[in-house]
Amino acid sequence: MTHYRYFTQEGDKFHLRSNTSAAIVRSVLCLAMAAGIYFLIPPEKKIGLWGAGLFVFFALINLLRSTKKLTIDVAAKTVVHKNNALTAEATYRFDEFVQFYVLRHSYLFRFIMLDCTAFLVFGQEGREKQVPVVVGLFSARPAQNAVNEMSAIMGFEAA
Known part of the structure; x- marks a missing residue:
């Protein structure tokens, strides 16, 4: 059994750890x-x-x-996302998956990095849906590590 830093495993489901x-x-x-x-x-x-x-x-x-929920169900091949307590759950299928996306916000001519966010990108009904997963402050490493974990869990190649 593989130990993940950003996800906890319960059977075939992986839940994003929240830092409450x-x-x-x-x-x-x-x-x-x-x-x-x-x-x-x-x-x-x-x-x-x-x-x-x-x-x-x-x-x-x-x-x-702190109320964000993200569950990757490997058996059902779905990702269930709830951004916060005020929003409804959204379900995405693995076959709608387009790519992983890491967005960096820089300041002062790309010299100082402010934050970096990892996204799952799904193509649903002809529209691109971006699901935010992890935000790293002052470093891209947490976002990249989260992408690596998600690609291993979902069985996709991280580009």
Whole structure:
């Protein structure tokens, strides 16, 4: 049995591991920053309220990101994806698979990498559907490792 870093295996199903504890820590930090901004900036200045609201919004986004679910069912040859708690599940078949895609975001003339995202790309009903899987900060290695694991699980060649 192969050990995977980004997926847990239950029979013929592979579930994407979510980092819930890190998302909760990031949410608590955002809420603490929101409280700090709200109480440190005088109430006459509206920027304190806007800044606090922005950090509360970031906290909610972090909590939503922790509810992402991705399941690769090797026996049924399907991928079930639910981006967060507010979206519906989408099911894709292996025969609709087009490619793996790794997107890099760079800054300052490609000198500093900000983040890198790994996608599964499916062709469904004549439209291209991109399923985000893993985001790596400041390095492409986590996204590339996730692509390698997915290609091994799905039995495809990673290009």
